[in-house]
Amino acid sequence: MQQRVQAALYGALFVVVAASAVLFLSRYGTDARFWERFTFVYLLMLVAYTWYLFALLFVHDLRPRRYPAYFREKIAVIVPCYNERPELVEKAIRSVLEARGLKQVIVIDDGSTNGVQERLRELAAKLPITLHEFDTNCGKREALHFATTRLLDDDVKFVVTIDSDTILDHYALVRVVEPLFDPDIGASTGNVLLLNERQNLLTRMVGTYYWIGLNIYKQAQSVIRSVVCCSGCLAAYRADLLREIVDEFANQRFLGERCTHSEDRHLTNLVLKRGYDVVYVAEALSWTETPATARGFLRQQRRWKRGYIRESIYTLTYAWRVKPLLFLQILCWDLTAPFLSFGLRIALIVTAVTNPSLIVTTIVPSWIVLMLVRYVFVPLRAGRKLPGLLVYMFFYELCLYWLNLWALLTVRNKSWVTRSATAQI
Amino acid sequence: MSVENPRFAAAQRAVAASRRVRIFRVATWFLIVPLLSLFSFSVVAGARGLSGKRDYAEAVSALGPKKAGTYVVLREHPNPLEKFFDGGAAEHVCWIDSEQLARVGKRWSTGMITIEYGSGSLDLVTVDGAKAHDLREELGGVKCVLVQRSRTFYLPFEAHGS
Numbered sequence: 001m002q003q004r005v006q007a008a009l010y011g012a013l014f015v016v017v018a019a020s021a022v023l024f025l026s027r028y029g030t031d032a033r034f035w036e037r038f039t040f041v042y043l044l045m046l047v048a049y050t051w052y053l054f055a056l057l058f059v060h061d062l063r064p065r066r067y068p069a070y071f072r073e074k075i076a077v078i079v080p081c082y083n084e085r086p087e088l089v090e091k092a093i094r095s096v097l098e099a100r101g102l103k104q105v106i107v108i109d110d111g112s113t114n115g116v117q118e119r120l121r122e123l124a125a126k127l128p129i130t131l132h133e134f135d136t137n138c139g140k141r142e143a144l145h146f147a148t149t150r151l152l153d154d155d156v157k158f159v160v161t162i163d164s165d166t167i168l169d170h171y172a173l174v175r176v177v178e179p180l181f182d183p184d185i186g187a188s189t190g191n192v193l194l195l196n197e198r199q200n201l202l203t204r205m206v207g208t209y210y211w212i213g214l215n216i217y218k219q220a221q222s223v224i225r226s227v228v229c230c231s232g233c234l235a236a237y238r239a240d241l242l243r244e245i246v247d248e249f250a251n252q253r254f255l256g257e258r259c260t261h262s263e264d265r266h267l268t269n270l271v272l273k274r275g276y277d278v279v280y281v282a283e284a285l286s287w288t289e290t291p292a293t294a295r296g297f298l299r300q301q302r303r304w305k306r307g308y309i310r311e312s313i314y315t316l317t318y319a320w321r322v323k324p325l326l327f328l329q330i331l332c333w334d335l336t337a338p339f340l341s342f343g344l345r346i347a348l349i350v351t352a353v354t355n356p357s358l359i360v361t362t363i364v365p366s367w368i369v370l371m372l373v374r375y376v377f378v379p380l381r382a383g384r385k386l387p388g389l390l391v392y393m394f395f396y397e398l399c400l401y402w403l404n405l406w407a408l409l410t411v412r413n414k415s416w417v418t419r420s421a422t423a424q425i
Numbered sequence: 426m427s428v429e430n431p432r433f434a435a436a437q438r439a440v441a442a443s444r445r446v447r448i449f450r451v452a453t454w455f456l457i458v459p460l461l462s463l464f465s466f467s468v469v470a471g472a473r474g475l476s477g478k479r480d481y482a483e484a485v486s487a488l489g490p491k492k493a494g495t496y497v498v499l500r501e502h503p504n505p506l507e508k509f510f511d512g513g514a515a516e517h518v519c520w521i522d523s524e525q526l527a528r529v530g531k532r533w534s535t536g537m538i539t540i541e542y543g544s545g546s547l548d549l550v551t552v553d554g555a556k557a558h559d560l561r562e563e564l565g566g567v568k569c570v571l572v573q574r575s576r577t578f579y580l581p582f583e584a585h586g587s
Binding site for chain 1: 447450451453454456457460461463464465467468469
């Protein structure tokens with residue numbers, strides 16, 4: 001039944017794109033009123049969503065949450081690893097061991113072929129970690145499933161998952177698990193910064209992109225305690241809850257296909273589905289690397305956007321019961337807006353071709369000003385990221401937006417894309 | 426790539442919500458809210474502008490022949506005058522015939538242009554420098570709609586009148 005609902009919702013997204021295109025074409029017909037009303041309604045929705053987002057952030061600024069302090073409860077840290085650079089994975093593991101908290105550290109080598117196993121074996125021989133090696137590459141889901149069902153100590157209270165290229169701050173573990181002392185909270189996620197942010201203009205842009213994603217969107221979601229994705233870089237779960245959902249997690253299917261990527265978003269979905277809250281902890285810091293080339297970054301984004309569509313559809317199938325505000329947010333904006341705005345973007349392209357001066361003199365300057373207002377938190381709270389924001393705004397319109405459409409068409413594609421290369425990012 | 430301790434410490438400070446940081450953050454809302462209001466107003470006004478493709482013909486028709494007045498045509502491509510003289514709207518606009526043109530030509534500078542639009546073409550007499558009231562009197566005290574753009578009146582020409 002759920003598969004059929006998901007298929008119907010997936011089909012509905014194509015209808016949204018088609019409707020947007022038809023409305024665009026209607027402006028050339030005898031009656032342009034439908035197009036004009038559509039444009040007006042879309043922009044009204046944009047304004048309403050922005051107010052909603054800002055209202056949530058205002059609530060957060062006014063009354064930031066406080067959680068009970070950590071007191072030596074046992075935390076299991078699972079580090080799945082596939083073809084990671086040996087020196088980086090070693091840094092990651094050492095940062096986990098140096099982080100505060102009573103820990104059990106589990107490293108799963110997911111059938112690596114780049115020689116990282118030797119380094120992992122050396123580390124396992126001298127450091128207090130549990131290493132398990134898969135003979136072949138089974139995927140990150142299987143690694144998490146195996147660690148949760150077979151390797152967790154009985155007295156583990158919380159499970160933290162990190163990527164094999166994630167470096168943890170000294171206080172990251174204790175801070176990320178502290179919200180879980182609230183019995184209503186099932187999972188929490190931490191702040192992710194970039195190790196290579198200053199490498200080039202692209203990485204600076206990605207740094208801003210991460211900052212916006214975490215400190216605007218995720219922070220706002222955290223106010224309604226419905227963060228939709230506990231990032232794979234740093235996420236914490238109640239151990240008992242994770243044991244309960246991990247089988248369903250490992251066997252997820254979408255449109256008949258077994259799912260591989262975007263496991264972090266699905267795990268979060270399963271937590272929310274059971275009625276638990278999910279929050280974001282900005283003070284739990286971690287560092288990771290981002291692809292430093294446009295090609296690598298776009299590959300990563302293709303995978304993320306496929307997961308975004310698939311998991312947003314999944315969210316709609318249950319959130320109307322347990323998280324109605326989240327349901328409305330995803331239905332009315334998060335999932336539909338990129339597809340609804342298809343016609344508007346085509347209209348902009350047509351204007352750019354037929355009347356280029358209008359783009360330069362009016363549309364682009366107005367758009368920059370409007371976007372700066374929409375992302376006013378960047379200049380106000382992370383001023384150094386302003387150049388990255390300007391690049392991001394153009395990059396989004398020229399590339400990232402169109403990836404949504406590509407992802408919609410190829411949502412069943414299971415390829416990890418970046419993971420099969422040299423590192424999982 | 427290296428992970429330096431000072432960077433960790435700097436980032437740590439960046440997220441630590443001290444009392445001063447919190448006060449600053451709350452204070453920034455005095456800037457954010459007006460900006461957001463302006464943003465909302467601009468977007469909505471812009472949207473109205475986008476959807477505000479004026480239907481001049483409809484507007485002229487709505488005024489009716491008895492509501493005489495002067496209307497300035499806004500710049501619009503391809504031809505801003507077209508809407509006034511196309512279809513039913515043309516009935517309410519002031520026309521000019523040969524006799525009237527001769528009288529008008531004695532008082533003001535006149536010219537002739539032809540505009541083309543979907544349903545055909547139309548000859549227009551242009552009258553420069555006239556005042557609407559004087560032009561009406563010269564046309565015979567008419568109460569129809571005068572189409573004016575800048576300081577020029579545009580009157581459809583029909584040699585023999587109707």
